[in-house]
Amino acid sequence: MDFEKVAKYSALHPKPAGLTLQYGTAGFRSKAEHLDHIMYRMGLLAVLRSKKTKSTIGVMVTASHNPEEDNGVKLVDPLGEMLISAWEEYATCLTNAEEQEIQNILTEICQKEAVNLHQDASIFIGRDTRPSSEKLSQSVIDGVSSLGGQYHDYGLVTTPQLHYMVCCQNTQEHYGKATVEGYYQKLSKAFGELTKQASSCGDDQRSLKIDCANGIGALKLKEMERYLPKKLLIHVYNDGIKEKLNHLCGADFVKVYQKPPLGLEIKPNERCCSFDGDADRIVYYYNDTAGHFHLLDGDKIATLISTFIKELLTKIGKTLEMAVVQTAYANGSSTRYLEETMKVPVHCTKTGVKHLHHKAQEFDIGVYFEANGHGTVLFSKAAEEKIRQLAKEEKDNQKREAAKMLENIIDLINQTVGDAISDMLVIEAILALKGLTVQQWDAIYEDLPNRQLKVKVADRRVIDTTAAETRAVTPPGLQEKIDELVKKYRLSRAFVRPSGTEDVVRVYAEADTQVSAETICPYSSCIV
Ligand code: G16
Numbered sequence: 001m002d003f004e005k006v007a008k009y010s011a012l013h014p015k016p017a018g019l020t021l022q023y024g025t026a027g028f029r030s031k032a033e034h035l036d037h038i039m040y041r042m043g044l045l046a047v048l049r050s051k052k053t054k055s056t057i058g059v060m061v062t063a064s065h066n067p068e069e070d071n072g073v074k075l076v077d078p079l080g081e082m083l084i085s086a087w088e089e090y091a092t093c094l095t096n097a098e099e100q101e102i103q104n105i106l107t108e109i110c111q112k113e114a115v116n117l118h119q120d121a122s123i124f125i126g127r128d129t130r131p132s133s134e135k136l137s138q139s140v141i142d143g144v145s146s147l148g149g150q151y152h153d154y155g156l157v158t159t160p161q162l163h164y165m166v167c168c169q170n171t172q173e174h175y176g177k178a179t180v181e182g183y184y185q186k187l188s189k190a191f192g193e194l195t196k197q198a199s200s201c202g203d204d205q206r207s208l209k210i211d212c213a214n215g216i217g218a219l220k221l222k223e224m225e226r227y228l229p230k231k232l233l234i235h236v237y238n239d240g241i242k243e244k245l246n247h248l249c250g251a252d253f254v255k256v257y258q259k260p261p262l263g264l265e266i267k268p269n270e271r272c273c274s275f276d277g278d279a280d281r282i283v284y285y286y287n288d289t290a291g292h293f294h295l296l297d298g299d300k301i302a303t304l305i306s307t308f309i310k311e312l313l314t315k316i317g318k319t320l321e322m323a324v325v326q327t328a329y330a331n332g333s334s335t336r337y338l339e340e341t342m343k344v345p346v347h348c349t350k351t352g353v354k355h356l357h358h359k360a361q362e363f364d365i366g367v368y369f370e371a372n373g374h375g376t377v378l379f380s381k382a383a384e385e386k387i388r389q390l391a392k393e394e395k396d397n398q399k400r401e402a403a404k405m406l407e408n409i410i411d412l413i414n415q416t417v418g419d420a421i422s423d424m425l426v427i428e429a430i431l432a433l434k435g436l437t438v439q440q441w442d443a444i445y446e447d448l449p450n451r452q453l454k455v456k457v458a459d460r461r462v463i464d465t466t467a468a469e470t471r472a473v474t475p476p477g478l479q480e481k482i483d484e485l486v487k488k489y490r491l492s493r494a495f496v497r498p499s500g501t502e503d504v505v506r507v508y509a510e511a512d513t514q515v516s517a518e519t520i521c522p523y524s525s526c527i528v
Pocket of ligand 1: 025026063064065066276280281351352353354370372374498499500501502506
């Protein structure tokens with residue numbers, strides 16, 4: 001390692017005195033002006049991770065749903081998954097080190113992980129549309145270069161596009177071509193094939209309004225449009241030309257406040273959806289004729305997709321084990337519907353797609369979605385092979401057609417991480433194939449009324465949780481108070497947890513009526 005070069009560049013990316021940050025739910029997030037040294041150091045760490053795994057590693061500069069003034073960075077592991085947790089600790093340690101400690105920490109990581117320093121390193125870099133992102137990604141490049149790593153700067157891409165390209169590169173393009181164009185071609189082809197199968201159901205042209213949170217999603221959807229079959233008419237809103245990223249719009253805003261985004265006028269019963277700032281989350285919604293807003297969140301998406309897959313599995317007559325993975329935010333009605341009506345096993349993990357992803361990998365088919373719209377479907381290698389073989393060789397027409405649909409779902413869904421564009425295409429295809437309106441989809445089950453709040457506290461780390469974040473273990477007495485409170489309301493539950501992406505505590509409550517949920521929620525936040 002050329003420590004002199006590392007030290008020389010490091011001095012150009014100084015750490016603000018007294019600042020400590022943690023690798024949180026999805027990497028580091030903070031005000032953009034705090035992040036320069038972190039970007040440089042994540043460039044360094046990505047090189048070591050690349051040498052260790054002998055693979056290309058991704059570095060994405062984004063703070064996704066956070067306000068425009070924030071920024072962040074997350075590292076992407078070889079198959080497009082989030083960075084493994086042991087290395088999250090190295091990331092935190094390196095980030096919080098004083099300048100003179102950097103050399104020792106890098107050496108320690110190399111020793112512990114037996115990193116071969118002679119191994120080549122390759123890093124893929126991407127960024128979102130925040131004004132601060134370009135400069136910060138340059139700092140990542142400085143980090144990569146000062147340790148002699150090679151890099152490919154993809155510039156403006158959605159987070160899931162970068163995950164996809166890392167996976168393509170490390171699977172010798174078995175997963176697809178490691179270019180943005182390759183991504184458009186793969187998804188559009190699978191979508192075209194799937195919806196071709198829908199045309200026999202007599203479906204006409206479908207149109208969808210998409211709120212892009214004034215972020216990267218708008219840019220990428222516009223690029224992708226020319227690849228997509230004309231049967232899907234997409235109308236992009238909040239494209240970032242005039243307004244600020246995530247301001248009163250986007251998937252997070254719509255989910256938390258349960259109202260439509262600014263900048264998108266909804267006609268009664270019109271199907272609309274919102275992406276978040278880096279296009280890895282999606283939620284759907286519509287207004288009914290009485291003007292009431294209806295949200296179809298990650299739980300409704302998981303139900304739609306898993307119902308569809310289960311029907312196809314029944315048709316092909318193969319026993320493949322499918323499960324749904326959720327978090328504590330999943331609406332109680334969705335869990336009940338999946339378990340009791342659909343007879344699909346449901347598992348609950350901590351918040352953060354990294355946790356859901358790992359759990360979903362345990363099944364032949366793992367459908368995972370956070371209620372906030374972040375999720376995807378994973379097919380095990382064995383399941384994928386079986387499906388592809390049936391799609392090619394099965395003699396029975398009906399079975400073969402069902403297997404082909406599953407094969408196209410495999411190609412359409414971005415299995416590396418939740419992806420708003422890919423999820424949107426899967427949902428649109430399923431709705432077309434099943435001939436479902438958004439209202440019919442919504443009516444599959446009725447959500448329990450719920451409320452979510454963000455609460456500012458002096459130090460959110462005083463709250464520690466257990467049981468997949470459904471119970472608080474500290475501060476003492478907090479959980480007992482919540483238990484006492486929820487006892488008073490029917491079908492109610494509530495929990496609090498510190499956010500891993502924003503400096504807030506999140507409070508969630510649900511109950512049999514909206515009034516009860518609203519009463520519990522502000523009350524829970526008072527306790528905090
Ligand atoms: C990130 C994570 C999600 C998580 C969300 C909120 O989303 O990828 O898994 O649900 O943060 O996390 P928290 O409640 O800990 O703040 P995004 O879209 O912001 O990258």
